[in-house]
Amino acid sequence: MSRDQSTYRPETLTASRPLLWIAALLSVVMMAPVAWLVGLSIKNNRELMLGTESVFRLPYTLVNYVNILHSSQAFGWFFNSMIVAIGQTIGVLVLSSLAGYAFARLEFPLRRTIFVIVLFGLAVPEQAVIIARHQMFNWFGLHNSHLGLMLPGMSSAFGVFLMTQFFRAIPKEIDEAALLDNASQWRIFWKIMLPLTLPAQATLGIFTFLHAWNDYWWPLISATKKEMYTLTIGIASSQTNFAQSEGLGFLSAQAVFASLPVLIVYIFFQRHIVTAVSGGAVK
Known part of the structure; x- marks a missing residue:
């Protein structure tokens, strides 16, 4: 077995899996405000006046960009x-x-x-x-x-x-x-x-x-x-x-x-x- 092949062992990938999950979670947390901003930008202003929770449901519109x-x-x-x-x-x-x-x-x-x-x-x-x-x-x-x-x-x-x-x-x-x-x-x-x-x-x-x-x-x-x-x-x-x-x-x-x-x-x-x-x- 070569040196390169011995470097990537299954137990190494298993040990690093929690770090990957933590990195993915942090990425989601950091991207959440951006996703929220984009969601607000494609909603009708009258719906948002009633409540910003409407960002999670249809319909969406591009009228704000227009x-x-x-x-x-x-x-x-x-x-x-x-x-x-x-x-x-x-x-x-x-x-x-x-x-x-x-x-x-x-x-x-x-x-x-x-x-x-x-x-x-x-x-x-x-x-x-x-x-x-x-x-x-x-x-x-x-x-x-x-x-x-x-x-x-x-x-x-x-x-x-x-x-x-x-x-x-x-x-x-x-x-x-x-x-x-x-x-x-x-x-x-x-x-x-x-x-x-x-x-x-x-x-x-x-x-x-x-x-x-x-x-x-x-x-x-x-x-x-x-x-x-x-x-x-x-x-x-x-x-x-x-x-x-x-x-x-x-x-x-x-x-x-x-x-x-x-x-x-x-x-x-x-x-x-x-x-x-x-x-x-x-x-």
Whole structure:
């Protein structure tokens, strides 16, 4: 019997069966709120006004999603969220990649000191600098603008740290071979190093997109005009002011509608997350 065959024994599978049942139970518990939200979104609002237990019985309808298609506000908020999330993600990837390469591969004065200062950003909560940030953006007239919503999230200490560690994991022999071929530092970064960090960039991009898409704190402060609301602020304002008139089903459909981009992004890039976590970026 080979080593591989002896590894998978019946008693091993029997011992792990309780863990599988526990994992399945936890998955059901975690998915229950999502299933409840989807169920509310496909129910008639008049039925839900009588009682939310009607979600467990027929009939179901897609009228709430049809109403979203006729709602210019929801699409405007969706458009704002998409611009902010994509712009912030691109900004973080560009700045973090450049900074990470500089800290990991280049020699310049006070490199270690500056890197430590950047890491201090991980320990400073956003709420601690919110007043100063609000005043700065007010002076420059950046409130109620897409740029004003994007800029704070582009300074990612975590992104710089992640990319620095990833660049450090790449063997230096690659740089030396490229230098022997008279390649410039920019060409080494752009043509050689950057493609090797795609798993880390995909992971950082997903985390940044999720954070920007779900961000509530800064858009609540910076976006005071309704046309500049992101989806998180728009849906929250609907729940506060129009829950009775719009209906619980319509609000649930808006929440499902707001979650779709996050789900799509994760489905397309999940394999890069697995590669980055397993450390398989550099062979």
